[in-house]
Amino acid sequence: MGRVKIVTDSTADIPKDLVKKYDITVVPLKVAIGNETFQDGVNLTTEAFYQKIESSEELPSTSQPTPYEFETVYRRIAENEADEVTILSIHLSSQLSGTMQSATLAAEEVKDAVHVDVVDSKRASYAIGIIVVEIAKLAQDGADVKACKERLNTLLEETKVYFLVNTLEYLQKNGRIGKASALFGTLLKVKPVLSLSEDGQVYPYFKARGRKKALAAIREAVNEQYGSKPVHIGICHANALESGEELLEKTTSSLQVESTTITEIGAVIGSHVGPESVAVTVMPAK
Structure with a gap:
């Protein structure tokens, strides 16, 4: 059934060492503070963010990745894998963001190249991240997509x-x-x-x-x-x-x-x- 690759978004707030250790792909959302726009976790650290909002009179605003940004990530993963791959793409609650919608549209666009299962975690921050890390561990240990999805569904419930x-x-x-x-x-x-x-x-x-x-x-x-x-x-x-x-x-x-x-x-x-x-x-x- 091929390898399983894990994709999530920056709202999972996974420590960078765990992202690297378990080969998790993170798609950044965007944050606007005043006239500046940043990619979450890419060109804006958490320390810098909290310093900026302390000195800003306006509340920050956020936006989800575009479908094209997800499509680019999915196709890159497929191209870099020598063997067949299935992508589990696990994201921020659809009640809180349009990120799920962007990922779903992208999954449809790439179905000629790779199978992507897009999952609504119905969670935010490390309530997503802790689950993503667990499934990434399974995938890294060689679990197939069926085993990963069964464990994922259990964790989402419990x-x-x-x-x-x-x-x-x-x-x-x-x-x-x-x-x-x-x-x-x-x-x-x-x-x-x-x-x-x-x-x-x-x-x-x-x-x-x-x-x-x-x-x-x-x-x-x-x-x-x-x-x-x-x-x-x-x-x-x-x-x-x-x-x-x-x-x-x-x-x-x-x-x-x-x-x-x-x-x-x-x-x-x-x-x-x-x-x-x-x-x-x-x-x-x-």
């Missing part, structure tokens, strides 16, 4: 993400607020725990009075869902490493953790959640 934002302003002004819009008017002293619904929209999981109760709510949720099962943990943060480490410590101390990854929320997702946001993703191990 991996959960919870996140805290410092303000809902970024989500609201960028139109990604989803079902969390119900929180407006109730945010005095409330620290909402947000998550992503089954269809990939942002929704309020829990309305906590203060950060301590928010962390307790996340801990209770992951303990109830995973108990003593072995898990992998992904922590991502928007220029807030200490908060990310606190989230890891406070919410997963009673879990059977096989591995942890701490990564930064990149410019695209950072444009929508804002500085100081943190998230924890819990993925079952085999």
